[in-house]
Amino acid sequence: MKPSTTEPDRIALARLNFEAIGEAAELAANYADMAVRFAAVNDARGAAYALRCAGASLLTATQAVEMLRPPSGRRGGA
Numbered sequence: 001m002k003p004s005t006t007e008p009d010r011i012a013l014a015r016l017n018f019e020a021i022g023e024a025a026e027l028a029a030n031y032a033d034m035a036v037r038f039a040a041v042n043d044a045r046g047a048a049y050a051l052r053c054a055g056a057s058l059l060t061a062t063q064a065v066e067m068l069r070p071p072s073g074r075r076g077g078a
Helices: 007-040 044-068
Strands: none
């Protein structure tokens, strides 16, 4: 039997999840800024690294947002 999560627990988990989303998005912004700075000094290796990290941070934030969405029902089909 699956234990039910109480409403205060759900609220606390959602709050933590939103904090994680914000942190991941902020990290992505910082890495994007680093990529700009590396590009300004013609450092392709540094720019590529910073952009990979920015992408990974955005993916993390996106996945966290998806976890907050309620499951959608099936549409049409047989």
